[in-house]
Every structure is written in C-alpha cells, then in structure tokens.
Amino acid sequence: MKAALKNNTTKAKGRNFIYPKKPSGKLYTYRKWVSYVLLLLLFACPFIKFNGEQLVLLNFIERKFVFFGLIFTPQDFYLFALAMLIFIIFIVCFTVILGRLWCGWACPQTIFMEMVFRRIEYWIEGDANQQKKLDAQEWDTTKVLKKGSKHFLFLLISFGIANTFLAYLIGSDTLYKIITEPVSEHVTGFLSIWLFTFIFYGVFAYVREVVCTVICPYGRLQGVLLDNQSLIVAYNEQRGEPRGHLQRNVLNAEKGDCIDCGLCVQVCPTGIDIRKGTQLECVNCTACIDSCNEVMLKINRPSNLIGFYNQDFIQHQKPFKLSFKAYGYAAVLVVVLFVFSSLIYKRQDVETTVLRASGTLYQTRNDGTVSNLYNAELINKTNKAIKFQFKSQNPEDQIEFIQVPTVLPKEGTVHLTFFLVKKAASIKKYKTDVVFEVKANNQIISTTTTTFFSQP
Numbered sequence: 001m002k003a004a005l006k007n008n009t010t011k012a013k014g015r016n017f018i019y020p021k022k023p024s025g026k027l028y029t030y031r032k033w034v035s036y037v038l039l040l041l042l043f044a045c046p047f048i049k050f051n052g053e054q055l056v057l058l059n060f061i062e063r064k065f066v067f068f069g070l071i072f073t074p075q076d077f078y079l080f081a082l083a084m085l086i087f088i089i090f091i092v093c094f095t096v097i098l099g100r101l102w103c104g105w106a107c108p109q110t111i112f113m114e115m116v117f118r119r120i121e122y123w124i125e126g127d128a129n130q131q132k133k134l135d136a137q138e139w140d141t142t143k144v145l146k147k148g149s150k151h152f153l154f155l156l157i158s159f160g161i162a163n164t165f166l167a168y169l170i171g172s173d174t175l176y177k178i179i180t181e182p183v184s185e186h187v188t189g190f191l192s193i194w195l196f197t198f199i200f201y202g203v204f205a206y207v208r209e210v211v212c213t214v215i216c217p218y219g220r221l222q223g224v225l226l227d228n229q230s231l232i233v234a235y236n237e238q239r240g241e242p243r244g245h246l247q248r249n250v251l252n253a254e255k256g257d258c259i260d261c262g263l264c265v266q267v268c269p270t271g272i273d274i275r276k277g278t279q280l281e282c283v284n285c286t287a288c289i290d291s292c293n294e295v296m297l298k299i300n301r302p303s304n305l306i307g308f309y310n311q312d313f314i315q316h317q318k319p320f321k322l323s324f325k326a327y328g329y330a331a332v333l334v335v336v337l338f339v340f341s342s343l344i345y346k347r348q349d350v351e352t353t354v355l356r357a358s359g360t361l362y363q364t365r366n367d368g369t370v371s372n373l374y375n376a377e378l379i380n381k382t383n384k385a386i387k388f389q390f391k392s393q394n395p396e397d398q399i400e401f402i403q404v405p406t407v408l409p410k411e412g413t414v415h416l417t418f419f420l421v422k423k424a425a426s427i428k429k430y431k432t433d434v435v436f437e438v439k440a441n442n443q444i445i446s447t448t449t450t451t452f453f454s455q456p
C-alpha cells in the first residue's frame with residue numbers, strides 16, 4: 001500500500017505509464033495563466049495579418065519566412081541563421097541561470113501535454129487513482145464511453161494543432177484553400193493535415209513525457225549547461241533529512257521536515273523523486289513545489305522544502321549569484337543581438353546586385369564615350385509591386401538598357417542588362433567605382449556599388 005502511494009507509475013508492455021496526481025497550488029495557477037497566453041499566441045500568430053502578411057510564417061518549402069511583417073527570402077538566410085543562433089544562445093543563457101524552466105513553463109510540448117491533454121483526462125477519467133482503476137478494469141459501457149470521448153477529444157485537438165502547425169509552414173491562406181477546395185486539388189495538403197493530426201495524437205495520447213525525458217536533445221544538454229549557481233527545482237535535503245512519517249504523540253525533534261508522504265512523487269509528470277537530487281528527467285514544472293508546500297502548511301513548517309535553489313545554497317548555504325558562465329553567455333547574446341539589430345536596420349526592401357557581363361571589358365565608341373556592359377538583378381522583398389527607376393549616382397553617366405522593365409513584381413525578381421556609358425575624357429583611372437540607385441516615389445530604396453573599367 002505504501003509503495004502504491006508513493007509511486008505514480010504502472011508497468012505495461014515494458015513501459016512505466018505515468019499517472020501523475022492532479023496538481024494544484026500557487027505555481028500551478030501561474031502556469032495556467034502563462035499557458036493560456038502562450039496558447040493564444042501560438043494559435044493566433046498564423047492567422048493575424050500585418051502589412052498584408054501573416055504575423056509569423058516559416059515556409060521552408062518555398063524558403064520564405066515572415067516575422068511581424070518583415071519578409072525574409074533565401075538572400076536573407078544569414079539573418080535567419082543569426083536569429084536561430086540568438087534563440088539558441090538565449091536558451092543556453094536561460095538554462096545556465098534558471099535551469100530547465102523553459103521546459104516546464106513555455107515549451108509547447110509541456111503546455112499541450114499538461115495544460116490541455118492531461119486536464120481533459122482528469123476531467124473525463126478523474127484523478128490518478130481513478131485513471132489507474134479505469135485502465136485496470138474490464139471493458140464495460142462506462143469505460144468505452146470515457147475512453148471513447150477522451151480519445152475523440154484528443155483527436156479533435158490534435159487536428160486543430162496540425163492545422164495551426166501547417167498554417168505556420170505553408171501559410172494560412174494556402175491552408176484555407178486546402179480546407180475549402182475539393183480534396184482532389186490538394187491531395188498532398190489533405191494528407192499532410194491527417195498525417196500531422198495522427199503524429200500529434202500519438203505524441204500526446206501515448207508518447208507523452210518520453211518526448212522530454214528521452215527524445216528531446218535539450219534535456220540531455222542540461223547536464224553540460226547547469227552549474228552550482230543555476231537555479232533549479234531542488235529538494236533542500238539539509239532541511240528535509242532524515243525524513244520520516246509523522247507519528248502522533250512522538251517527538252519529531254530529530255527528524256527533518258520531510259514526512260515522506262510521497263506527494264511530490266505522485267504529482268511528478270515524469271515520474272521521478274526529486275529527493276534523489278537533480279535528474280535529467282526533471283522538466284522544472286514546479287508541481288512538486290506546490291504539493292510539498294501544501295504539506296508544509298498542514299504540518300506548520302516553513303514552505304519551500306522543495307523550491308528554486310542553487311546547489312551552492314543547499315550544500316553550503318551560499319546565496320544565489322550569477323556565475324561567470326552566465327555573464328559570458330549573456331555578453332555573447334548582447335553582441336549577437338546588436339549585430340542582428342544593425343543588420344535588420346540596414347536591410348533594404350529591394351536587394352540589388354550588379355555584375356559586369358562576363359567576357360566583356362569595355363567598349364570605346366566613336367562619339368568619345370566608353371561603355372561597360374552589366375547584368376543586374378533586383379529582388380523585391382515586399383508583398384507590393386514597386387514602380388522603380390534604375391540610375392547611376394553620377395548624373396553625367398548614361399544608361400542604355402537592352403530591355404527596360406519598370407515594375408518589380410511583389411516578392412519577385414527583375415533582371416536588367418544595360419550599358420553604362422561615360423565620357424572618355426572623364427575617366428581618370430583604369431578602375432572606377434560606380435554607385436547605382438534604385439528609386440521609387442523619388443526615394444532611394446536600394447543602392448549597390450560595382451566597378452567600371454576603361455583606359456584613362
């Protein structure tokens with residue numbers, strides 16, 4: 001009986017299925033609110049339009065990425081790579097300071113698992129013990145109804161997640177077409193929706209915490225990133241040990257504060273006992289802090305026997321201070337953020353590349369002028385067509401276009417071939433820098449520099 005109380009797992013087909021007890025408490029309430037905000041953002045972002053584009057788009061297939069109205073094309077890959085680098089450094093820095101708090105409080109896997117799917121399970125099947133009982137019992141009408149309705153809701157939500165996920169990948173407009181137009185016109189899209197639906201369903205109905213404890217590489221990195229100053233969910237063994245059950249009329253003076261009730265283990269969604277020390281499986285969900293605090297309140301002991309502690313505090317009572325590692329990562333983060341912001345600031349809506357045509361050098365003309373032949377490529381990174389003029393910055397220069405397109409299609413490319421003609425008398429050296437401007441509405445929207453060759 002004691003073992004059943006302390007353990008929230010049941011062995012089935014080689015896997016320990018975890019039945020965490022329904023958590024409650026101050027931190028759980030905060031987590032709920034954080035998750036509502038994050039879920040709202042997650043579901044809303046691909047359906048909100050800003051500057052004619054959805055707020056966030058990660059279209060890897062067409063290599064188009066949109067963040068808050070800014071369109072990033074393959075030419076901006078360096079910016080995308082830098083943004084990914086910032087995200088990784090941020091997570092590393094965050095982990096060094098606050099342990100795996102991201103996993104428990106902000107990771108979509110945990111939020112969906114603990115705040116959506118698990119709560120549906122509690123609602124339909126009851127708390128951990130009732131769930132265990134239901135799983136162990138023979139199939140009858142009640143079990144069929146409960147299991148059926150639970151899995152139907154799981155599938156429905158997985159369908160919603162799959163659609164949202166695809167909206168991020170292919171765009172909400174394309175998704176709308178897949179949903180509203182005949183299936184025969186969008187067979188791949190239709191199959192993708194169902195494939196992702198079943199993947200999400202499988203993850204949240206069966207794989208569950210294995211994603212965090214075995215599959216996710218971030219959990220494995222934890223051991224490398226954490227140090228004795230990192231704040232993590234930890235059991236204060238100096239205070240808790242020697243643990244022992246509360247006994248009526250027996251003096252507990254020689255015992256620690258842990259009454260070995262097992263509640264912290266029962267609520268743990270990854271099935272671990274935090275009293276055994278820092279473990280890879282701990283996702284810092286803080287459910288054990290809440291449950292232990294409830295116990296401490298009942299037995300009139302100070303709260304936070306399990307709490308946010310750094311190892312130096314637990315072992316040597318040293319207060320929390322940022323480690324050198326944390327300062328180092330924070331400094332790198334600031335530098336990369338600065339570089340990224342300046343690149344974004346300098347980024348032009350139209351990217352222009354001008355190259356001298358291969359196999360040509362310069363042409364001397366009978367009218368006392370010299371010309372060079374160029375190829376130019378103009379890429380429009382906006383979702384609006386742009387009427388433009390292409391000029392040299394030097395007003396004395398003449399441009400003779402082979403073909404004269406004047407409109408840059410939205411998110412499109414225009415190729416120009418042209419001669420740049422200069423007066424021979426104005427040439428002072430063999431290699432001269434030339435600056436070209438692209439103008440729209442009398443404003444310079446892009447500039448580029450190349451060289452002009454001629455004998456002086």
Ligand code: SF4
Nearest residue numbers: 258259261262264292
């Ligand atoms: S909940 Fe607190 S008192 Fe109960 S076993 Fe865990 S650490 Fe000990």
Ligand code: SF4
Nearest residue numbers: 268282283285286288
């Ligand atoms: S040990 Fe505590 S914080 Fe860690 S996963 Fe389990 S319940 Fe969450």
